[in-house]
Amino acid sequence: MGVIAWALGIVLLDAFLCLAQLAGLLLWECSSCGGLAGAWAFGLSKWVFLHVFISALTDEKHRALLQRFAALLCLISPVFETGRSLTSPSSEQHAGPSLDPSMLLLGAASSSLACLTWEKWLSQGGQMKKDDLDTRRLLTRVLTYFKPDTILLIAAFGFLIMGVICMYNSSLYTAKQNGCTLKPTQINPVISMTRLMFQQMCFGAVYHFLKCQQLWLAYTQSDSSFRPYLHNTLGENGKILISRLLNMCFHSRLSSRLHSDVDRMGRTVALNANAVVRSTVKTVLMLRVMLGLSWELTLLTCIEMPLLAILQNKYTNLSKDLKDQTQECHAQNKDLASQVIGGIRTVRSFNAEKDELRRYHEALKELCAISRRSSIYSAVYLLIRRLVSLCIKIFMLIQARSLISSGQLTIGSLVSFFLYQKPMSVNLREIMYCYGETMSTVGVISKVLSYVDRTPKSTVEGNLAPQNLDGKIVFQNVNFSYPSAPSDKPALKSVSFEIHPGKITALVGPSGGGKSSCVSLLKRLYEPQEGQILLDGQPLHRYERKYFHQKVALVSQNPVLFSGSLKYNIEYGLEKPAVEERMKEVAKKINAHRFISEMANGYDTDIGECGGKLSEGQKQSLAIIRALLREPQVIILDEATSKLDVLNEVLARGRSVLIVAHQLSIVEKADHIVFMEDGSVREEGTHQELMNKKGRYFRLKEELFSESS
Ligand SMILES: Nc1ncnc2c1ncn2[C@@H]1O[C@H](COP(=O)(O)OP(=O)(O)OP(=O)(O)O)[C@@H](O)[C@H]1O
Numbered sequence: 001m002g003v004i005a006w007a008l009g010i011v012l013l014d015a016f017l018c019l020a021q022l023a024g025l026l027l028w029e030c031s032s033c034g035g036l037a038g039a040w041a042f043g044l045s046k047w048v049f050l051h052v053f054i055s056a057l058t059d060e061k062h063r064a065l066l067q068r069f070a071a072l073l074c075l076i077s078p079v080f081e082t083g084r085s086l087t088s089p090s091s092e093q094h095a096g097p098s099l100d101p102s103m104l105l106l107g108a109a110s111s112s113l114a115c116l117t118w119e120k121w122l123s124q125g126g127q128m129k130k131d132d133l134d135t136r137r138l139l140t141r142v143l144t145y146f147k148p149d150t151i152l153l154i155a156a157f158g159f160l161i162m163g164v165i166c167m168y169n170s171s172l173y174t175a176k177q178n179g180c181t182l183k184p185t186q187i188n189p190v191i192s193m194t195r196l197m198f199q200q201m202c203f204g205a206v207y208h209f210l211k212c213q214q215l216w217l218a219y220t221q222s223d224s225s226f227r228p229y230l231h232n233t234l235g236e237n238g239k240i241l242i243s244r245l246l247n248m249c250f251h252s253r254l255s256s257r258l259h260s261d262v263d264r265m266g267r268t269v270a271l272n273a274n275a276v277v278r279s280t281v282k283t284v285l286m287l288r289v290m291l292g293l294s295w296e297l298t299l300l301t302c303i304e305m306p307l308l309a310i311l312q313n314k315y316t317n318l319s320k321d322l323k324d325q326t327q328e329c330h331a332q333n334k335d336l337a338s339q340v341i342g343g344i345r346t347v348r349s350f351n352a353e354k355d356e357l358r359r360y361h362e363a364l365k366e367l368c369a370i371s372r373r374s375s376i377y378s379a380v381y382l383l384i385r386r387l388v389s390l391c392i393k394i395f396m397l398i399q400a401r402s403l404i405s406s407g408q409l410t411i412g413s414l415v416s417f418f419l420y421q422k423p424m425s426v427n428l429r430e431i432m433y434c435y436g437e438t439m440s441t442v443g444v445i446s447k448v449l450s451y452v453d454r455t456p457k458s459t460v461e462g463n464l465a466p467q468n469l470d471g472k473i474v475f476q477n478v479n480f481s482y483p484s485a486p487s488d489k490p491a492l493k494s495v496s497f498e499i500h501p502g503k504i505t506a507l508v509g510p511s512g513g514g515k516s517s518c519v520s521l522l523k524r525l526y527e528p529q530e531g532q533i534l535l536d537g538q539p540l541h542r543y544e545r546k547y548f549h550q551k552v553a554l555v556s557q558n559p560v561l562f563s564g565s566l567k568y569n570i571e572y573g574l575e576k577p578a579v580e581e582r583m584k585e586v587a588k589k590i591n592a593h594r595f596i597s598e599m600a601n602g603y604d605t606d607i608g609e610c611g612g613k614l615s616e617g618q619k620q621s622l623a624i625i626r627a628l629l630r631e632p633q634v635i636i637l638d639e640a641t642s643k644l645d646v647l648n649e650v651l652a653r654g655r656s657v658l659i660v661a662h663q664l665s666i667v668e669k670a671d672h673i674v675f676m677e678d679g680s681v682r683e684e685g686t687h688q689e690l691m692n693k694k695g696r697y698f699r700l701k702e703e704l705f706s707e708s709s
Contacts, residue, residue, distance in 0.1 A: 003062045007069055007115075010050060011108045014073050017046050018104050036085050040078040047074035065115075073111040080107075083284050106295050113306055138445045139438065160274075161281050272434040279427040279434075286424045293417045294409055300396045301421055307388050308432045315381040316436040322374045324443040329367040336363055342610070389425065396421075462542035469551055470536050471633035471656035473499040473522065478531035480521060491517040493679045494531070499634070499672075502654040506670035508661045510700065513676040515660050519636055522658070523554050535634070553632035559623030561611030566596060567603040569611070570626050586628045592621035636660065673697065 021042060034041065050070040058066055146153055290298040340347055340356045347356055400417075403409035480492040492514050499505045507515040520526050521533060524540055532539050540548065561569050570583060583603065587593035595618060599605040611619050627635060634656045661667045668687045675683040675690065675697045682696045690697040 003065060006054075006058055006062060006066055007112065010054070010066060010070055010073065011112070013050065013053070014046060014070075014108065015104060017049070036078070036081055039081045043074045043078040047071055050074060069111065069115045072115055073108065076107050076111050080288075083288060106291070106299065109299060110302065113302070116306070134446070135439070135442050138442060138449060141449060142445060157277055160277060165281065165285065272438050275430055276434045279430045283424060283427045283431070286420050286427070290417060290420050290424065293413045293420075294400075294403065296399055296403065297396055297409075297417055297421075300392060300399060301424060304389060304392050304425060305428045305432070307392075308385065308429065309435075311381065311385055311388065312432045312436045313439075315377065316439045319374060319377050320439070320443060322370055322377065323441075325370050326367065326374065327444060329363065329370060333360070333363050333367065336360055385429075463544055464538055464542045465544045465547040466536070469633045471499075471501045471551075471654075472534075472536055473634060473656060473658075474534040474537075475518065476532050476534065478518075478521065478528045478533060480517060480526065480528045480530075482517075482526070491679050492521075492528070495676075495679070495681055496531075497674045497681055497684060499656050499658050501633075501656045503671040504657045504659060504669065505672045505674065506659045506661050506667040507674050507676060508667050508697070508700075509676035509682070512678075514679040515676055517679070518676075519554065519658075519660055522552065522636065524548065550630045551632050552634040552636070553627035553630060554636040555620070555623050555627050555638065557620070557638035558616075559611075559619055559626075561607060561614075561619055561622065563607075563609050565601075565604045565606055566599070566622060569607065569622055570603070570629065572626060574629065583625065583629065586625050587621075590621060590624050590628070592618075592625060595621070634658070675700075 047070060050073075051067060054063060054066045054070055287298065287302075290301065336359065340360070347353060400409060400414050404411065404414065475495050475497050478492055478495045479490055480495075481487050481490045485491065495514065495518065497505075507518060509515060521528055522540075524545075527541075534540075535543065535548075535552070543551075562572065567583075580603070584593055587596055596603060596605075607613050607622075611622070614622070632655065636658045638660055659667065659670060667673055671686065673683075673685060673687060673690055674681055675695075677696060683690055683693065685693070691701070
């Protein structure tokens with residue numbers, strides 16, 4: 001037996017049970033069926049009965065679907081009645097569910113329609129696809145990010161709902177006073193109006209109080225990481241979610257495209273949550289009145305919803321890819337612009353301004369093309385949507401005409417029905433729109449959550465932090481491939497060498513030999529796949545992270561500086577502000593104090609964006625002071641930073657020095673030279689030993705010498 005036949009059977013069974021109830025009431029001469037409690041009791045018993053019936057008789061293929069349908073069919077009436085009783089003024093006694101057969105028909109029709117819409121179009125024929133499961137999983141996960149504000153959000157949405165109910169009820173009374181509804185009101189309208197308006201004001205005040213209270217908390221709490229985002233609270237515009245996710249992504253050390261993706265996700269989720277709650281409450285309230293005016297016309301109005309849902313679903317699927325592409329393009333354009341601005345000196349020196357401008361124009365053109373396609377889809381979608389609404393209105397007018405001529409509807413009721421119908425359609429459309437928006441953001445949500453899920457590959461943090469550290473480093477058979485490189489192209493192959501305290505060790509070799517890779521592993525930016533690196537006999541990961549980075553300092557050729565003063569950059573990451581005297585002492589030792597004191601505000605001089613107001617040499621001096629202030633025991637210097645004065649200062653304290661020499665000019669003064677080529681250590685020794693050996697080091701030196709002469 002097909003699923004439709006089974007569904008029809010269930011509807012008939014349900015109708016039979018309802019008629020049985022009616023007959024029972026007549027037999028026992030009861031005027032009411034027990035009010036709301038009776039409605040729920042009857043609905044739940046019907047549900048249990050139908051559930052058992054379906055479980056016992058239907059085949060497994062359709063069972064879940066039919067059970068969902070039965071649940072909807074049985075519970076729609078008690079839910080409706082509960083809504084009705086909650087929204088009816090307390091003076092009007094709730095009479096319980098209507099025993100009108102037309103309501104029976106309406107219940108069956110609306111459940112069938114809702115079920116059909118959900119199963120056929122919104123849930124892909126009842127077969128939950130992997131994509132849908134992923135979507136639900138993602139959306140559920142997004143909700144978990146609101147967990148810290150659960151109580152506040154429940155309270156806020158509760159007051160929002162109550163506010164909407166009161167607002168709606170006050171308009172209803174206005175409508176009644178204007179003679180737009182059928183039944184005359186039985187209580188004093190002025191008192192009712194005043195009471196409702198007062199309630200509405202109270203709920204609104206509490207809602208706003210909660211907003212202010214959260215704002216206040218944000219400003220008084222010591223943890224101020226979300227402060228700048230909290231001016232617009234309770235998730236409006238998604239500021240809280242955005243900041244929370246940005247914070248998490250920042251921990252994953254991701255910065256590009258962080259803002260556009262996270263911002264869009266936060267906004268969509270938060271704005272849609274507000275809009276859906278508001279529109280749903282209004283829709284339920286309006287449905288109640290419209291059903292009272294004419295259930296036939298209400299049914300026609302409701303038909304618009306599934307039709308719009310199908311349309312919206314199709315449109316969402318079509319525009320989803322486009323939205324992802326737009327997002328991708330935006331992020332790429334941002335990257336492109338920041339790359340060019342960051343490297344403006346290189347761009348200028350290669351006279352590549354026009355090329356970069358053209359590249360940017362092309363990227364913008366691509367973005368425009370995607371936006372154009374998106375606009376066409378949107379225009380066609382809007383056109384079809386309007387046509388659907390228009391057709392439904394025409395049907396409604398035809399139906400209204402026949403109802404009026406048969407005396408079942410008055411002109412006054414028709415007018416008031418249309419007064420509700422328009423906002424009702426707007427609400428339905430808003431719900432559909434929010435659904436579409438959320439669905440089309442799923443791609444972005446999954447991308448943002450994948451950022452959040454990124455975990456550092458480094459092994460768990462250790463706790464070693466010895467008072468005294470010699471600074472002896474040992475590389476033991478280290479094998480390493482970059483994650484983005486093919487595994488058959490390792491950057492380091494069984495690399496072993498030692499760095500001794502109080503000595504200068506130099507890593508030399510042709511470009512691509514693996515020098516920088518050794519430094520990256522030593523700074524724990526990556527973990528070796530095989531072998532290990534020891535510091536004073538202990539693997540690096542056993543040291544406390546903060547201690548380790550303080551004791552093993554890297555001064556790179558292009559240090560990263562931040563906007564702010566010289567002092568801010570020197571003190572960056574220090575637990576306590578540096579003592580000014582110590583700062584000056586270090587600066588003097590590396591011959592940097594003079595240029596700093598000649599600046600307008602000395603150590604308080606602003607160095608511009610990324611240190612843009614400083615020369616390359618000055619930037620390096622700043623980075624050296626920054627490193628030396630932390631009293632490191634191992635210091636890694638890029639060739640350009642390994643000036644004699646720096647080396648003397650470092651060695652005077654018995655520190656281990658590793659010089660990464662991309663050229664061979666300065667390695668002669670090193671105590672130990674490690675020659676690396678193709679990711680392996682080829683030769684080791686002092687300069688003289690290697691020259692006497694006449695091996696790879698000697699040949700490279702000769703090549704460079706003949707090139708320079
Ligand atoms: N981030 C990366 N992703 C993938 N491969 C990389 C990456 N960085 C370097 N490599 C590769 O690893 C190998 C070793 O590079 P490394 O930067 O360690 O050489 P180097 O000796 O420091 O070179 P140079 O003297 O030019 O700086 C090279 O083949 C290089 O292409």
